Amino acid sequence: MESKRIIRHIDRLLLDPNNYRFIDRPEYKHVPDSELGDSRVQLRTLNFLLGKNNDNISDLLSSFKTNGFLDIDQIQVKPVGDNYLVLEGNRRTATLKYLYEEFKKGNDVGKLAESDFKSVNLVNIENEDPVQHLVTMGLHHISGKKRWSAVNEAQLIDDLLHIHQRSENDICESLGIKKHALRRSMRSLGLIQQYKQSDYGDQFQSDMYSIFEAVVGNSTMKRWVDWNDNQYAALNERNIDRFFSWISETEDNEWNDEGRERPMKREPIITQYRQVKEVASFIFDEKALTRMEDSRSINEGYIFSDAVGEVKLRDSIDNLKSFTQVAYNFKDLINEVDVDELAKIRTKIDEIIPVAKDLISLNEKRAAIYFAEIGRQFTEININSYRKLHNIKISNIKQVNIFAGGNNKGKTSVLEAIYLLSQLNDITSFLELEKFRGKFLSEFHSKWIEKNFVNEIGIAGTFNGINTNIQIRKETTEENIERTGYLNTLVSDSEVENQYLSSYIHLFSNKEPQLHYSKTNILCTAAFTSPYRYNEVLLHSAHKTAIENKYFDKVIGFINEYLDPDIQKIDLVNDDGENRFRVTSWRHDKAVDLTTYGEGLQRVFEIALLLGYCRDGILCIDEIDSALHKSLLVNFTEFLQRTAAEFNVQVFISTHSKECIDAFVENEYPDNDLTAYSLTEEDGHIVCRFLAGTKLKQLVESINLDIR
Numbered sequence: 001m002e003s004k005r006i007i008r009h010i011d012r013l014l015l016d017p018n019n020y021r022f023i024d025r026p027e028y029k030h031v032p033d034s035e036l037g038d039s040r041v042q043l044r045t046l047n048f049l050l051g052k053n054n055d056n057i058s059d060l061l062s063s064f065k066t067n068g069f070l071d072i073d074q075i076q077v078k079p080v081g082d083n084y085l086v087l088e089g090n091r092r093t094a095t096l097k098y099l100y101e102e103f104k105k106g107n108d109v110g111k112l113a114e115s116d117f118k119s120v121n122l123v124n125i126e127n128e129d130p131v132q133h134l135v136t137m138g139l140h141h142i143s144g145k146k147r148w149s150a151v152n153e154a155q156l157i158d159d160l161l162h163i164h165q166r167s168e169n170d171i172c173e174s175l176g177i178k179k180h181a182l183r184r185s186m187r188s189l190g191l192i193q194q195y196k197q198s199d200y201g202d203q204f205q206s207d208m209y210s211i212f213e214a215v216v217g218n219s220t221m222k223r224w225v226d227w228n229d230n231q232y233a234a235l236n237e238r239n240i241d242r243f244f245s246w247i248s249e250t251e252d253n254e255w256n257d258e259g260r261e262r263p264m265k266r267e268p269i270i271t272q273y274r275q276v277k278e279v280a281s282f283i284f285d286e287k288a289l290t291r292m293e294d295s296r297s298i299n300e301g302y303i304f305s306d307a308v309g310e311v312k313l314r315d316s317i318d319n320l321k322s323f324t325q326v327a328y329n330f331k332d333l334i335n336e337v338d339v340d341e342l343a344k345i346r347t348k349i350d351e352i353i354p355v356a357k358d359l360i361s362l363n364e365k366r367a368a369i370y371f372a373e374i375g376r377q378f379t380e381i382n383i384n385s386y387r388k389l390h391n392i393k394i395s396n397i398k399q400v401n402i403f404a405g406g407n408n409k410g411k412t413s414v415l416e417a418i419y420l421l422s423q424l425n426d427i428t429s430f431l432e433l434e435k436f437r438g439k440f441l442s443e444f445h446s447k448w449i450e451k452n453f454v455n456e457i458g459i460a461g462t463f464n465g466i467n468t469n470i471q472i473r474k475e476t477t478e479e480n481i482e483r484t485g486y487l488n489t490l491v492s493d494s495e496v497e498n499q500y501l502s503s504y505i506h507l508f509s510n511k512e513p514q515l516h517y518s519k520t521n522i523l524c525t526a527a528f529t530s531p532y533r534y535n536e537v538l539l540h541s542a543h544k545t546a547i548e549n550k551y552f553d554k555v556i557g558f559i560n561e562y563l564d565p566d567i568q569k570i571d572l573v574n575d576d577g578e579n580r581f582r583v584t585s586w587r588h589d590k591a592v593d594l595t596t597y598g599e600g601l602q603r604v605f606e607i608a609l610l611l612g613y614c615r616d617g618i619l620c621i622d623e624i625d626s627a628l629h630k631s632l633l634v635n636f637t638e639f640l641q642r643t644a645a646e647f648n649v650q651v652f653i654s655t656h657s658k659e660c661i662d663a664f665v666e667n668e669y670p671d672n673d674l675t676a677y678s679l680t681e682e683d684g685h686i687v688c689r690f691l692a693g694t695k696l697k698q699l700v701e702s703i704n705l706d707i708r
Contacts, residue, residue: 006124010100010117013077013093014085015045020156022048036080049094060095065110069096071121078126087125096120183229187216190232198241200248211247214276221276223368224283230372238548246270246279246293269296278302286544367426370496370521374464374616377524377650378418384458386417392688398675399644400651403688404661405679410686411654414679415528415620418652421459421470422526422618424494425501427515429522430457430472436533446507449474450487463523468496477506485510496523525617527610531603531626539606540579542613543572551612554643558608562635563601570594570605581605599627604636611640615647624653625660633663641669 017031022045031041050057075089086093100117103109160166172179191212196204215221225234225243234240246269269292270276278298282288282305292301327334334342383392389410394401403411416433423429431449438448453474460469470492477489487507494501501521506514527538546552559567566586573582573591581594594602603626610619625633637660644651655661664674677690 004124006122007119008077008084008122010093010096010120012083013075013097013120013122014080014083015042015049015094015097016086016090017041017045019045019090033080036085037083045090046094046097049091050098054098057091057095057098060092061099064095064099064112065108068111068113069116069120074123075120076123076125078124084122084124093120184213184217186232187227187229188213191216191234194233194240195244195247198244200244200250203248208247210273211270211276214273215243218276218280220280220283224280228372266296269293269298281305367423367520367522369525370424370523371464374524374648376465377463377618378421379462379465381418381421381461382459383414383417384460385455386420386457386459387413387455389413389417389686392686394677394688394690396675396690397650399649399673400641400664400675401653402661402664402674402676403652403654403679404656404676406656409679409681411656411679412530412622414688415622415652415654417457417459418618419526419528419620420457420472421461421468422463422523424468424470424496424521424523425492425503426520426522427472427490427492427503427505430490430492431505432535433528436530436535446487446513447509449490449507453490463496466497468494468523470494477504479506481506481514494521496521525614526619527614527617528620528622529606529610530622531599532622536579538613539609540572542609543581546609546612549612549615555605555608555612558636558639559601559604562632563604564597600629600632603627604632607640608643611643611649611651612647614649616649618650618652619644620652622654623656625655625657630659630663633660634667637663638667638669641667641674645673 014036017036035041054061073089073092075093076087077084078087079085096117099109099112103112103114103117160171168179168182172182188209192204192209195201195212215225216227221227224236225240226236227234248268250266252264252266270279275298279292279301282302285305288301288305291304292298295301378397379395380397381394383389383394387410392410392414394414403414405411420430420433434449434452438452456474457470457472460467462468471494472490472492474488474490485508487509489504489506491504492502501519503520504516506516508514527535527542529535543552546555556567556569564585568584568586571582571584571591572579575582582591583594583597584591594605607619607621607624628636640651641664643649661676664676665671675690677688680687680689
């Protein structure tokens with residue numbers, strides 16, 4: 001049945017309290033159909049539409065008084081009992097209601113007559129498809145000239161998607177909008193919903209929409225809040241709550257001179273969408289963020305951050321180039337005093353430039369994780385070629401997987417291969433392993449790679465139910481590059497879910513390597529730890545993660561119970577520009593360096609931190625039993641298995657100790673998700689065989705099996 005035109009008295013019209021104009025208001029609450037005609041509901045809705053001092057209808061008041069009520073735009077209604085609910089035209093209806101009250105008081109209403117209020121032209125759309133009605137409103141208020149606020153537009157799109165189950169393509173075609181605009185609206189609305197549910201939710205205003213839109217549109221901010229595009233939500237609760245405090249008015253307590261406490265309001269730090277980009281430039285610099293929060297000034301945080309240091313460095317280098325050229329042009333005028341000054345300048349420049357220009361420097365990397373959600377990590381791995389390992393198939397992979405074998409049987413290589421597969425085309429991960437194998441403390445030479453990389457690497461597997469593989473090879477590039485000092489090019493290709501990722505790095509003997517990639521992904525967060533390698537940057541990141549996720553107390557708790565009950569805390573402190581772990585203990589008057597304690601305690605501390613760091617990822621632990629007394633192994637292996645299950649960490653362990661294998665069998669944790677592998681050499685080739693956890697326990701108990 002089609003819609004039809006009708007005429008009704010203005011008093012028969014009910015304003016819509018659930019109109020999309022109102023949903024961005026903090027005080028908005030959905031009104032059920034049974035309460036639509038309630039006089040208090042109608043009065044509140046009328047006041048919403050009129051605004052303070054009638055500001056929201058000032059244009060219509062002027063138009064109606066001057067021109068009368070022109071029936072140009074339809075007022076669309078549907079019956080509700082004896083009255084009619086206004087679905088489209090609420091602002092015009094509210095204006096008529098206000099002017100009708102003025103008319104009854106005898107006040108001036110311009111050209112309007114009593115008939116304009118008693119005979120209002122309406123369109124009854126009770127039989128119209130509700131989806132079509134929403135689309136019609138969208139055309140008026142999203143694509144048309146009479147725009148709603150952005151958050152109201154987003155809510156209508158969300159209703160079409162989730163209440164009426166319309167597809168993205170259908171909505172885009174119906175409303176004449178682009179898909180990227182639709183998804184940006186959904187992301188922004190998702191973040192707004194999180195804000196409304198937070199402690200600051202009552203402060204939401206529709207003009208804040210652009211701030212939320214700026215966050216979900218900034219890749220750095222999305223990474224910081226751990227944004228999930230499938231759930232349309234930020235998953236890092238600590239960081240997102242922190243951000244919400246920056247865009248909100250907060251209240252702290254301060255003490256006056258008389259020692260009395262009084263509340264102090266603090267204005268928002270971020271009030272404009274442009275400021276989100278400014279904060280993103282130093283969002284991973286904790287010192288700068290703290291400075292910004294203490295001063296309530298973005299500029300203070302920026303100045304205090306490394307970002308401003310980088311800008312100053314670039315400006316300084318540009319100025320140096322310019323002024324050097326000027327000095328060169330007038331070099332004939334240089335005197336003895338100038339020579340001395342230039343010599344001092346040259347000394348400083350020599351200190352800036354590395355001694356060897358082919359040094360490879362590895363910084364902490366932040367490649368994006370490929371999967372939005374990770375259920376089960378590796379279920380199968382095939383090491384086709386890695387060092388002395390060839391055609392090694394590893395199946396029956398569980399949560400905790402032990403690789404045992406004698407010296408030089410490839411245990412460490414197996415863990416390295418698994419770690420590399422998890423890192424896809426992030427070629428710096430391979431360089432990092434080479435750095436530790438060569439026992440370089442910081443930078444290392446490109447010639448090391450040229451000399452020691454001999455055979456192509458090929459590794460494949462199934463991760464999170466998806467097939468993936470990587471190949472790393474050395475080749476001579478065909479690119480048009482400067483060939484002076486060129487050694488070779490290291491290429492890393494990977495495939496995951498039929499998506500190809502590639503990166504490569506040109507190596508030179510006379511200058512820094514040149515890294516190239518269009519996109520870098522990793523399968524998951526991963527770490528490789530060995531008693532013979534110390535990764536300071538990784539451990540500091542793991543410490544930060546443990547503090548943020550409130551896991552650090554568990555680490556200290558285990559150390560207190562099984563290693564040293566006197567330790568109170570372990571802090572990461574800056575000591576003359578160097579970050580060090582300092583231990584506060586009941587036995588010492590002041591904090592001491594962690595290295596003053598035994599290797600066993602340091603090893604437990606490192607592995608425990610990395611378990612928390614690798615949540616939903618993998619952790620490779622080389623020679624887990626190194627420096628650990630056998631009396632500690634049973635309790636520590638149980639702690640490892642429980643924590644791995646809690647944080648969904650898949651663990652790969654190497655050992656040559658039968659006592660370590662016994663510890664996993666003897667601890668109180670069930671062995672259903674435990675697998676052990678034996679690496680042996682047969683006919684000159686390394687062979688890998690597995691034993692399930694329950695079978696392993698039976699054999700160890702019955703015949704004291706040593707799988708080494």
